[in-house]
Amino acid sequence: MANASEIADLIALGMKPPAGTQDVSEHVGIVKTWDPLSGVNTVEVNGTTLSNLSSLQNGMGNAFFPGDVVAIRRVQTKYYILGRIAAPNGLTGSQPQSLTEDGGTISGSQNVWKDLDAGPGVSPRITVRIGNAALIRFGIGTLATNNSEIDCTIAWSGASTTNPDDNFTGFYFTSGSNNNQNGGPTMIQSPSKDMMVYRNTGIRELPGGGYEFFVPGVYTFFLKYQWRAYNNGNGAQVINPWLTVIPF
Structure with a gap:
């Protein structure tokens, strides 16, 4: 069994910056800077700042951000x-999720963002964690x-937290109108849209100017709808609405 002096020597050795020409060692670092285009970087390891470390490639382009633990x-x-070290409830994003629900009718007040008539349970809701990258891809x-x-x-x-009456950079789709006269055939459409939201993408215009941005944390995403009648329309049917959220 090691004595107190030997244990202290081992602890001191583990605290030293990377050194030596023959051995292999493992360390934990903190990203200080990272250029997203070139990958030029600085990383702090045991109090020493190292420049331009190579990184393991995992298919998609690597993207690290200041404060990431690697x-x-x-x-x-x-x-x-x-790679990035993912602690429980840490600064890494959760797995991508996609969900389709039955949908239903929407009627009543027009040009007002709201749930479908049957309530939020017939429309997709997804809860994810957005990581330090604050980079998300949406599809609806x-x-x-x-x-x-x-x-x-x-x-x-x-x-x-926001709502659709605020400006989420214009992220919504509109189904085309059916301008047939009364008694005309029903139109069936399948509109969709996807969008990538970056760290510097303004998601909501603030009353005093400027924009709000996504920050790391847990979010629940869901869909809201509004409708407008044409000719003999008195409501609309939303069938199988779907939502995909991919946090990076």
Whole structure:
């Protein structure tokens, strides 16, 4: 069994910055800077700032951000970023999710963002964690029928909260109108839209100027709708609305 002095020596050795030309060692680093285009970077390891570490490629382009905690491997004098370390409730995003629900009718007040007539339970709701990258891809879509026009957009609750009456950078789709005269055939459409939201994408215009941005945290995303009648339309049918959220 090691004595107190030997244990202290081991602890001191583990606290030293990376060094040596023959051995292999594992470390934990903190990203200080990262250029998203070139990958030029600085990473702090045991109090030492290392420049331009190579990183393990996992298919998609690597994207690290200041404050990310990463695993570092040193092989002789070369240093490699193995990947981001994901602590429970930490700064990494959760898995992508996609959900389709039955949908239903929308009627009553026109040009007002709201749930479908049967309530939020017939429309998709997805809860995810947005990581330090604050980078998300959304996709929405539905089948729209009846002699009317339907708008569909994303709303959310969580670390940054907004509603569709605020400006989410114009992220919504509108089904085309059916201008047939009374008694004309019902129009069936399948509109959809997708969008990538970056760290610097304004998601809501603030009353005093400027924009709100997504911040790391847990969010629940869901859909809201509004409709407008054309000719003999007195409501609309939203069939199988779907929502996809991919946090990075």
